Amino acid sequence: MNRSTSAQLYEEALQHIVGGVNSPSRSFKAVGGGAPVFMKRAGGSRFWDEDGNEYIDYLAAYGPIITGHAHPHITAAITEAAQNGLLYGTPTQLEIKLAKMLKEAIPSMDKVRFVNSGTEAVMTTIRVARAYTKRSKIVKFAGCYHGHSDLVLVAAGSGPSTLGIPDSAGVPGSIAQEVITVPFNDLDSLRAALEKWGEDVAAVMVEPIVGNFGMVMPKPGFLEGLCKLAHDNGSLVIYDEVITAFRFHYGSTQTYAGLDNHEDITPDLTALGKIIGGGLPIGAYGGRKHVMEQVAPLGPAYQAGTMAGNPASISAGIACLEVLQGAGVYEEMERLAIRLTEGLQASADRHGIPLTINRIRGAFSTHFCAHPITNYEEAQDTDGEMFASFFRHMLDRGINLAPSKYEAWFMTTAHTDADIDATLEAAEASYQAMAAEK
Ligand code: PMP
Secondary structure, three states: OOOHHHHHHHHHHHHHOHHHOOOHHHOOHHHOOOOOOOEEEEEEOEEEEOOOOEEEEOOHHHOOOOOOEOOHHHHHHHHHHHHOOOOOOOOOHHHHHHHHHHHHHOOOOOEEEEEOOHHHHHHHHHHHHHHHHOOOEEEEEOOOOOOOOHHHOEEOOOOOOOOOEEOOOOOOHHHHOOEEEEOOOOHHHHHHHHHHHHHHEEEEEEOOOEOOOOOEOOOOOHHHHHHHHHHHOOOEEEEEOOOOOOOOOOOOHHHOOOOOOHHHHOOOEEEEEHHHHEOEOOEEEEEOHHHHOOEOOOOOEOOOOOOOOOHHHHHHHHHHHHHHOOOOHHHHHHHHHHHHHHHHHHHHHHOOOOOEEEEEOOEEEEEOOOOOOOOHHHHHOOOHHHHHHHHHHHHHOOEEOOOOOOOOEEOOOOOOHHHHHHHHHHHHHHHHHHHHHO
């Protein structure tokens, strides 16, 4: 496949944009480097690059594009919003509509506030939890990603009862001291952390179903135990559902049928993003009324935004959720994901390639290893070089995946059986080539 225009554009981009990309996840650093593909156009399940190559897309822009690219209902909503004026700096009726839709789908959100990204949403939930509890520390789980604000770019110290260390240059050690990182699916470590630091812990924050080191379900009882330990300790529970809300069903983890005891796994605050903006920038957070009343103008915790709740993002979000309300939408994404994962597994098995797939309805992750993936350590312990090889073989055969061994494949409402057939054919050829390279 000729991608010479992408290569040229990458050289040019490097002159002007740091690293040539506007988010490090878009670079090919984790898959051996070189020029990323410069896409020109997208429609439905497909992408076309600057060289005219066509791809089937499973990246879905890291999640938001659940209805496929350029969905006509969303495009119409954005067009109408643009024609009516892009930004007012005043409240609008549209914001109420999307807030009500979110509240109906996620019952623990008594009150909502819109922001512009998942990062902002998470960052503010932490501030609100600190304001409400008058405590400063947070507990989070290794490998969960919560955006790029200081407090969440902190890695685990040497054990469950040690404080964190900065995970990025520019994050002061003093801030890392406010964070304790423990392994996902490990209540004993959480208990130990709370025993040591409990009276300072404002919140325990988690991706309740993990989307950032593969798709990983909480073990039975994990979320119940987490909520109980946190609440017994006087800490709030924050669910980062930026990836997971509206991903598996029309709702969030707290209402997902794959998990029981919804009352026992209800968080105090939830952070949202991605799907709820239908492809435009958005974030939102919400939760219990008395906790949310900490937020300005009602309370002392400040959060604001020039672009927050802008009519285009809100209109796109409403339109996207309307598409997802359609009958059988999630069932169809799941049906295609089952076909695809069963085919990928059978093909890998045939070629003697170790593959573990974690699938949750229409989203799944592929790990080159023979062990199950239930936490970050296990996800790290997979073959990155094999992933890089698979990624490149698939790309050359017109399949667009995220350039990272940790990221998921996302099914959209635009994918078809023909896409699955073509993807399985590409995978069979890729595995064959990889087996030959061994
Ligand atoms: N939380 C989670 C769980 C995420 O996956 C992400 C983005 N991948 C974020 C927060 C940050 O969202 P954004 O990139 O919109 O700032």
